[in-house]
Structure formats: C-alpha cells, structure tokens
Amino acid sequence: MLNETKKRIVQAVALFTPLGFIHSRTQFGGFSLSSGNAMFALVSEGELYLRATLDNEAMMKQLNMPQFIYRKRGVEILLRYFQVNDALWLQPERLIAMADESIRGMQSEKKAHSSSPKRLKDLPNINLSMERLLWQVGVKNSAELRVQGAIRTYVKLSSAKKGTGLNMLFALEGAILGYHKSVLPDQSRHKLVHWFSIFEQEGRVL
Numbered sequence: 289m290l291n292e293t294k295k296r297i298v299q300a301v302a303l304f305t306p307l308g309f310i311h312s313r314t315q316f317g318g319f320s321l322s323s324g325n326a327m328f329a330l331v332s333e334g335e336l337y338l339r340a341t342l343d344n345e346a347m348m349k350q351l352n353m354p355q356f357i358y359r360k361r362g363v364e365i366l367l368r369y370f371q372v373n374d375a376l377w378l379q380p381e382r383l384i385a386m387a388d389e390s391i392r393g394m395q396s397e398k399k400a401h402s403s404s405p406k407r408l409k410d411l412p413n414i415n416l417s418m419e420r421l422l423w424q425v426g427v428k429n430s431a432e433l434r435v436q437g438a439i440r441t442y443v444k445l446s447s448a449k450k451g452t453g454l455n456m457l458f459a460l461e462g463a464i465l466g467y468h469k470s471v472l473p474d475q476s477r478h479k480l481v482h483w484f485s486i487f488e489q490e491g492r493v494l
Contacts, residue, residue: 292334316358326394330369337369341393413459413469421450
C-alpha cells in the first residue's frame, strides 16, 4: 500500500504543478501535500483527500466524497478532508480548481486564526463559567484546547467532577471545529455519542 501511496503522491504533485511548488511530508498516518504553508491535501492508503473550506465543504458532501477518518488511540476523528473519486480524476481541470480553492481557503483560515482571540470564552459554546472550569483542569487557552481535543478535555473535566454531560462534549467539539453545538456535523455528533455511551458503560475510566 505504501507503493500505491507514493505513486498517488507523484501523480498529484504532477497534476497540481500549475498551482506552484507542492511539497509533501508525513501526516496523520499518511502524507500531506502543501503549497507554501497551506496544507491542502492528504494522501493515505493510495487515495487523495482534498481539504474542505467553508465555501466548498457542502459541495464535496453533495458529490458523496468520503470523509477522511483519522484513528488515534482507538478514537476515530473526522478531519475536513474528502476523498477524490475516479470521476474527479477524469476531470483534471476541475480537480486543479478544487485544489486551488483548498489552498486559498487554508490561507484565509490561517490568516483569520492568527488574528483570532485566544481566550476560551471567545470560542463557540464557551462562556465565562465554562472557561473557568477549563482553567481548573489545565486548559488555559484555545490553542491548548485544540491540542487536548474534545474527548481528552472532557475526560479531565469528568475526573474533576466539573458538571459534565453529553452536551458539554458537543460544546467542546464545536468550540474546536468552530460550530455551535446544535449544528455539529452529523458524523462528528454520531462518533461522540458512540464514544460517550462506551465511556459511561465502562464506568468513566476510558
């Protein structure tokens, strides 16, 4: 499978040459493709995945492009990368245009992120009270929350008996992804519900 992945990287780099110099490195168990400092694609198990942006994510879902799942310590995490299917490979101009959108979207998001507030309370779903709870378990700012992830942060709050529940887990995930907890993507919501049910059944010791 590694040979297939390397072949796909060579194919993608050659295709995306019009977008500038494309470089690759190991990432999420596969390999990333980046233009400048914008990581816009992943190659894993011989398949190419494009990074979705706020503008094109709905379109990728309409095209039934499978979403990339990253497995870490037994937990499945949905990332905003969507698989390029055979039909798209047969439309190189469209595929190049989609990759260009991904690059531009990543550049815009990086720019917005660099100027965004670092206080936890400025994230979706996080009020001042919840910010203080997070401080108490060692999560001091938005960057630390992203590093810890929703599930690990939730486990810390649960261990400290800080008024946890499924809604809080949704709130943490939404804060990281930039969604209000009521409009989390369905797949993310389903994965969290599944994890939460196991967590409760196992006596909150996962």
